[in-house]
Amino acid sequence: xxxxxxxxxxxxxxxxxxxxxxxxxxxxxxxxxxxxxxxxxxxxxxxxxxxxxxxxxxxxxxxxxxxxxxxxxxxxxxxxxxxxxxxxxxxxxxxxxxxxxxxxxxxxxxxxxxxxxxxxxxxxxxx
Amino acid sequence: xxxxxxxxxxxxxxxxxxxxxxxxxxxxxxxxxxxxxxxxxxxxxxxxxxxxxxxxxxxxxxxxxxxxxxxxxxxxxxxxxxxxxxxxxxxxxxxxxxxxxxxxxxxxxxxxxxxxxxxxxxxxxxxxxxxxxxxxxxxxxxxxxxxxxxxxxxxxxxxxxxxxxxxxxxxxxxxxxxxxxxxxxxxxxxxxxxxxxxxxxxxxxxxxxxxxxxxxxxxxxxxxxxxxxxxxxxxxxxxxxxxxxxxxxxxxxxxxxxxxxxxxxxxxxxxxxxxxxxxxxxxxxxxxxxxxxxxxxxxxxxxxxxxxxxxxxxxxxxxxxxxxxxxxxxxxxxxxxxxxxxxxxxxxxxxxxxxxxxxxxxxxxxxxxxxxxxxxxxxxxxxxxxxxxxxxxxxxxxxxxxxxxxxxxxxxxxxxxxxxxxxxxxxxxxxxxxxxxxxxxxxxxxxxxxxxxxxxxxxxxxxxxxxxxxxxxxxxxxxxxxxxxxxxxxxxxxxxxxxxxxxxxxxxxxxxxxxxxxxxxxxxxxxxxxxxxxxxxxxxxxxxxxxxxxxxxxxxxxxxxxxxxxxxxxxxxxxxxxxxxxxxxxxx
Numbered sequence: 001x002x003x004x005x006x007x008x009x010x011x012x013x014x015x016x017x018x019x020x021x022x023x024x025x026x027x028x029x030x031x032x033x034x035x036x037x038x039x040x041x042x043x044x045x046x047x048x049x050x051x052x053x054x055x056x057x058x059x060x061x062x063x064x065x066x067x068x069x070x071x072x073x074x075x076x077x078x079x080x081x082x083x084x085x086x087x088x089x090x091x092x093x094x095x096x097x098x099x100x101x102x103x104x105x106x107x108x109x110x111x112x113x114x115x116x117x118x119x120x121x122x123x124x125x126x127x
Numbered sequence: 128x129x130x131x132x133x134x135x136x137x138x139x140x141x142x143x144x145x146x147x148x149x150x151x152x153x154x155x156x157x158x159x160x161x162x163x164x165x166x167x168x169x170x171x172x173x174x175x176x177x178x179x180x181x182x183x184x185x186x187x188x189x190x191x192x193x194x195x196x197x198x199x200x201x202x203x204x205x206x207x208x209x210x211x212x213x214x215x216x217x218x219x220x221x222x223x224x225x226x227x228x229x230x231x232x233x234x235x236x237x238x239x240x241x242x243x244x245x246x247x248x249x250x251x252x253x254x255x256x257x258x259x260x261x262x263x264x265x266x267x268x269x270x271x272x273x274x275x276x277x278x279x280x281x282x283x284x285x286x287x288x289x290x291x292x293x294x295x296x297x298x299x300x301x302x303x304x305x306x307x308x309x310x311x312x313x314x315x316x317x318x319x320x321x322x323x324x325x326x327x328x329x330x331x332x333x334x335x336x337x338x339x340x341x342x343x344x345x346x347x348x349x350x351x352x353x354x355x356x357x358x359x360x361x362x363x364x365x366x367x368x369x370x371x372x373x374x375x376x377x378x379x380x381x382x383x384x385x386x387x388x389x390x391x392x393x394x395x396x397x398x399x400x401x402x403x404x405x406x407x408x409x410x411x412x413x414x415x416x417x418x419x420x421x422x423x424x425x426x427x428x429x430x431x432x433x434x435x436x437x438x439x440x441x442x443x444x445x446x447x448x449x450x451x452x453x454x455x456x457x458x459x460x461x462x463x464x465x466x467x468x469x470x471x472x473x474x475x476x477x478x479x480x481x482x483x484x485x486x487x488x489x490x491x492x493x494x495x496x497x498x499x500x501x502x503x504x505x506x507x508x509x510x511x512x513x514x515x516x517x518x519x520x521x522x523x524x525x526x527x528x529x530x531x532x533x534x535x536x537x538x539x540x541x542x543x544x545x546x547x548x549x550x551x552x553x554x555x556x557x558x559x560x561x562x563x564x565x566x567x568x569x570x571x572x573x574x575x576x577x578x579x580x581x582x583x584x585x586x587x588x589x590x591x592x593x594x595x596x597x598x599x600x601x602x603x604x605x606x607x608x609x610x611x612x613x614x615x616x617x618x619x620x621x622x623x624x625x626x627x628x629x630x631x632x633x634x635x636x637x638x639x640x641x642x643x644x645x646x647x648x649x650x651x652x653x654x655x656x657x658x659x660x661x662x663x664x665x666x667x668x669x670x671x672x673x674x675x676x677x678x679x680x681x682x683x684x685x686x687x688x689x690x691x692x693x694x695x696x697x698x699x700x701x702x703x704x705x706x707x708x709x710x711x712x713x714x715x
Contacts, residue, residue: 004690008687050687052686054691055686056673058670125617
């Protein structure tokens with residue numbers, strides 16, 4: 001067992017789980033989506049990216065790329081939330097909410113790809 | 128005078144053939160269109176209308192080609208209708224004439240030949256992948272092309288026999304193999320086939336005519352001195368000529384045949400290994416032929432018979448010769464010579480009942496097969512080796528159940544294929560032939576452990592940045608990689624992958640059967656034999672710096688910057704003893 005693999009696997013799968021937890025629910029209703037979960041997803045994702053820096057293998061490069069895609073989309077979603085949220089709370093309107101959730105769903109795809117690569121690589125090397 | 132290319136010839140032939148029909152069309156069109164424009168049309172408001180020139184052209188176009196849209200754009204007058212009849216007949220006739228000429232042009236043999244040459248040269252010029260030029264597409268040529276196709280190596284084929292090129296067209300090769308029917312020794316055609324092409328790896332001259340082969344080899348040497356030439360030759364005079372040229376390898380099918388045959392008789396274990404490497408049918412590794420000791424009867428004493436005799440005599444094997452044209456005086460003392468066809472009587476005279484075996488090696492398949500029948504009747508214990516001349520008689524030879532069938536076109540094709548695809552294998556076999564048999568048996572035992580019952584998979588790896596970046600980086604950083612370490616299985620450290628390194632080629636010389644401790648250098652070429660999937664596992668080691676470091680040191684190095692830093696810190700705390708192997712990525 002390799003500690004680095006455990007830590008990296010933890011953060012990659014945590015990002016995927018949190019991302020799903022944020023996305024699931026009605027697309028237009030702010031009550032179904034928690035901004036705290038979105039923020040935590042971004043943090044977990046950034047940690048995963050940081051862990052991949054310096055890896056010179058092919059799979060490492062691919063994991064870094066998918067992590068960057070997910071990070072870009074998640075941060076975009078968070079920025080849209082900040083812009084759309086009226087002062088005093090209540091959450092963004094239905095139109096803005098739909099934008100935020102669809103962008104976060106795109107990030108979910110990138111996270112699924114990253115997890116698939118990680119699992120595939122581990123299974124192929126079988127050690 | 129400037130030299131003409133195939134394209135110039137094609138253009139010239141087209142122009143010559145089409146000049147008259149084109150002039151005929153031009154004339155008929157001009158007369159028809161002008162006439163139509165001049166013919167008085169219908170009277171509208173008391174004034175005679177005329178067709179404009181453009182409308183006349185439009186009308187003539189659809190009439191002459193017998194499309195016939197009707198009277199467009201307006202209804203015609205009687206005069207115009209008369210002229211229409213004229214237009215229709217002359218126009219249609221001119222078109223038929225033109226089309227007929229075109230068809231005759233396409234059927235013209237000079238034209239199609241020039242066209243074929245042009246297309247062929249253009250196709251070859253566009254090649255980016257490495258290819259081989261094959262001159263002569265007979266039995267050996269087609270077997271070699273099949274072998275090259277199995278290795279996904281392209282070949283460009285020249286043959287002077289149109290039937291052979293037609294036969295090429297119906298083969299199902301895994302890669303495109305363009306063929307041209309042309310005089311193979313003409314430099315023009317060699318150039319079209321890509322003698323000067325940078326991706327051309329070698330030229331193989333395999334025609335049945337030794338003179339032609341010599342000519343091809345000499346031409347190719349002049350056109351591109353760096354190109355490797357492999358030339359089939361059966362005459363001693365040509366061979367001496369060819370061997371004087373560098374970069375030319377002479378392949379004598381009779382000598383190769385005799386060499387294999389004498390290995391089968393004298394060195395069965397080596398013959399077994401060689402047949403297993405080339406993938407001969409029904410050969411199991413470690414199960415060599417059981418060849419009896421004693422005198423052999425050789426039927427047929429032509430060029431091949433002489434080679435066989437020479438090889439066997441050198442090994443101290445007694446040979447009795449049967450041949451209708453043998454000179455009994457020529458025989459030295461002790462040699463038995465029978466001047467006859469290899470029939471019942473001749474075999475009895477040669478002492479078949481106490482002979483170890485028979486080699487039926489005449490150049491006629493029917494004679495060889497009938498000799499086999501006689502031998503089976505006279506001495507069922509005798510070992511029977513038979514020469515198969517023609518590939519199409521395969522079924523008959525299979526049915527004859529001889530102990531060993533050798534087909535010289537096949538043995539030659541395999542030898543050339545080995546020279547082209549993995550020259551190290553041939554070097555290894557020749558090296559083993561000079562060593563004691565125990566060396567071969569040792570290798571066979573190792574290969575049996577590595578491959579089990581699987582067919583062999585041979586591949587070579589060059590330690591250059593393009594093929595093994597991880598290894599070259601590691602070596603550059605001051606690390607040491609031994610052959611044994613490279614072959615470890617990353618999934619089950621420190622077990623070895625089931626493969627055997629047969630040879631290492633380093634700076635012009637070869638190390639045969641290197642041991643595990645052999646340190647590797649950048650630029651080495653290593654020949655491996657193992658199972659198919661091992662190559663993929665080894666590829667991972669060669670490309671991934673982390674896997675390489677793991678198989679060399681047994682330590683799974685941290686990959687990311689963060690963990691590398693933590694590791695470094697921990698090591699500094701523990702003391703400077705740890706960490707001799709260079710970390711992946713750190714270059715000096």
